[in-house]
Amino acid sequence: MWRVIEKYFVTFCRFYLGGFNLISGLNYFVLFWPQPRIEDSIGNEYVLAAMDLNLFTYAKIFEIVGGATLVFNRFVPLGLMLLMPVTVNIFLVNVPWSPLPHVQLSVTRNMVMHLILLAAYANYFYPMLKFRTTPQPVWRDPSRIGKAL
Amino acid sequence: MANFNFVIDGATDMMSLNPLEMTNFEMMGTIFGIGGILFTLLLSRIGARRQPAHEFEARETADDAIDQYP
Numbered sequence: 001m002w003r004v005i006e007k008y009f010v011t012f013c014r015f016y017l018g019g020f021n022l023i024s025g026l027n028y029f030v031l032f033w034p035q036p037r038i039e040d041s042i043g044n045e046y047v048l049a050a051m052d053l054n055l056f057t058y059a060k061i062f063e064i065v066g067g068a069t070l071v072f073n074r075f076v077p078l079g080l081m082l083l084m085p086v087t088v089n090i091f092l093v094n095v096p097w098s099p100l101p102h103v104q105l106s107v108t109r110n111m112v113m114h115l116i117l118l119a120a121y122a123n124y125f126y127p128m129l130k131f132r133t134t135p136q137p138v139w140r141d142p143s144r145i146g147k148a149l
Numbered sequence: 150m151a152n153f154n155f156v157i158d159g160a161t162d163m164m165s166l167n168p169l170e171m172t173n174f175e176m177m178g179t180i181f182g183i184g185g186i187l188f189t190l191l192l193s194r195i196g197a198r199r200q201p202a203h204e205f206e207a208r209e210t211a212d213d214a215i216d217q218y219p
Contacts, residue, residue: 011189022181023173023177024174102164102170
């Protein structure tokens with residue numbers, strides 16, 4: 001029974017985070033709804049600087065690609081890695097500095113779901129815990145990319 | 150002041166900690182989440198229906214032969 005609950009909980013997290021990021025990313029380019037207003041807070045200058053440097057555009061592209069991987073259940077570990085900088089940045093900018101409790105709760109929920117998904121797909125990340133490593137450059141055998149797919 | 154209010158008025162109370170008070174993106178995440186679970190349930194039902202019934206064959210293979218063990 002717990003296995004079933006666990007399976008559907010992870011599925012919900014995957015679809016929630018994927019849908020949230022996919023729509024948030026698409027909304028930047030298509031504008032279904034007005035973009036969220038920036039409230040007065042200490043992190044404002046950081047957000048405005050990121051917008052001036054067009055970093056938001058890259059972040060939104062990551063959100064679209066990462067969100068699509070989660071929604072369509074393809075390359076999920078890669079999608080989680082792509083979305084991690086976005087989730088962490090939003091979390092660190094909003095939780096200590098946002099004056100709106102709803103925003104703090106929302107970004108915390110996304111962060112928790114992201115961590116749950118990283119833990120759920122941990123088997124794909126265990127190889128990164130290798131203590132001693134030797135390089136195997138991709139240019140020596142590019143066909144390995146095809147084999148990994 | 151943070152509160153737990155929930156009102157469907159087309160606007161989101163950003164002071165509300167009520168999980169039912171959602172922004173557009175949270176609403177889309179929830180719709181995708183619930184829709185995704187229903188879709189997964191549907192796929193598993195279809196998969197279960199397509200799976201052929203297991204047929205037992207009373208045949209001993211070399212691997213599970215009892216007399217290979219002393």
